[in-house]
Amino acid sequence: MKLEINQLKKSFGQLDILKSVSLKIGAGDVVALVGSSGSGKSTLLRCINLLETADSGELYLDDVHITFGMQHKIDGDLELNIRKKVGMVFQQFYLWPHLTVLDNLIKAPICVLKRQKLEAIAEAKQLLSKIDMLHKINSYPAQLSGGQQQRVAIARTLMMHPEIILFDEPTSALDPVMTQEVLKIIKKLANDGMTMIIATHEISFAREVASYAIFLEHGEIVEQGVAEQILVNPQTEKLQNFLHTVHK
Ligand SMILES: Nc1ncnc2c1ncn2[C@@H]1O[C@H](COP(=O)(O)OP(=O)(O)OP(=O)(O)O)[C@@H](O)[C@H]1O
Numbered sequence: 001m002k003l004e005i006n007q008l009k010k011s012f013g014q015l016d017i018l019k020s021v022s023l024k025i026g027a028g029d030v031v032a033l034v035g036s037s038g039s040g041k042s043t044l045l046r047c048i049n050l051l052e053t054a055d056s057g058e059l060y061l062d063d064v065h066i067t068f069g070m071q072h073k074i075d076g077d078l079e080l081n082i083r084k085k086v087g088m089v090f091q092q093f094y095l096w097p098h099l100t101v102l103d104n105l106i107k108a109p110i111c112v113l114k115r116q117k118l119e120a121i122a123e124a125k126q127l128l129s130k131i132d133m134l135h136k137i138n139s140y141p142a143q144l145s146g147g148q149q150q151r152v153a154i155a156r157t158l159m160m161h162p163e164i165i166l167f168d169e170p171t172s173a174l175d176p177v178m179t180q181e182v183l184k185i186i187k188k189l190a191n192d193g194m195t196m197i198i199a200t201h202e203i204s205f206a207r208e209v210a211s212y213a214i215f216l217e218h219g220e221i222v223e224q225g226v227a228e229q230i231l232v233n234p235q236t237e238k239l240q241n242f243l244h245t246v247h248k
């Protein structure tokens with residue numbers, strides 16, 4: 001697995017939201033994406049899985065290569081290819097409310113990946129047991145706590161066997177206890193070698209679990225490096241200031 005982004009730009013109207021962002025991520029890397037509200041974290045993640053189309057720049061994901069720009073129309077097959085490789089977990093969990101936990105997990109693998117139903121059910125049970133949710137297999141999302149819903153949402157993403165998972169503030173809708181439950185799962189995934197980018201405000205978690213950190217401000221990468229280093233000893237004044245405000 002290799003993800004590379006070169007000079008990615010995205011504007012909304014007159015506003016330049018991403019201003020030439022470049023980064024490289026290798027297999028097993030866990031990257032914390034930090035920055036204040038409005039710095040462009042969600043937009044960057046959404047551009048990587050093509051929920052937004054960048055205005056210019058390039059994206060490489062393994063053997064898939066996309067050049068963004070007016071003159072480059074993105075082929076439907078390429079798009080599907082990227083979507084299959086990239087899993088996404090959002091702040092709001094977006095489970096299907098009319099489906100049970102089990103059906104939430106097996107629907108896309110069966111419909112999109114054409115997996116056998118029995119095989120998908122077996123895998124779903126295994127995953128649910130790993131996240132201590134097997135007892136809720138027949139519950140509906142509304143019958144679960146926020147932390148439980150988020151754990152199911154993560155399991156649903158894993159059912160697609162993504163090469164990389166993008167997390168967009170996976171714990172910011174949760175109370176501290178549920179936050180810990182979800183962070184524990186993400187930590188397990190990191191230990192299992194899953195490649196991840198995690199947009200988060202949980203700086204202590206980022207230090208602990210991320211191998212690498214990227215600090216975004218006004219759509220630009222201001223500082224990046226080994227998470228333990230830059231989140232403890234930031235070199236730029238901007239990152240120093242940011243860390244002061246989040247620790248207040
Ligand atoms: N669809 C859109 N149309 C217009 N402006 C947008 C759109 N999406 C995002 N923006 C703007 O882009 C900027 C970056 O937004 P983004 O959601 O990427 O920030 P963020 O770093 O994820 O913030 P937060 O920490 O609050 O989630 C903001 O100024 C936002 O208002």
Ligand SMILES: [Mg+2]
Pocket residue numbers: 041042043168169
């Ligand atoms: Mg965001």
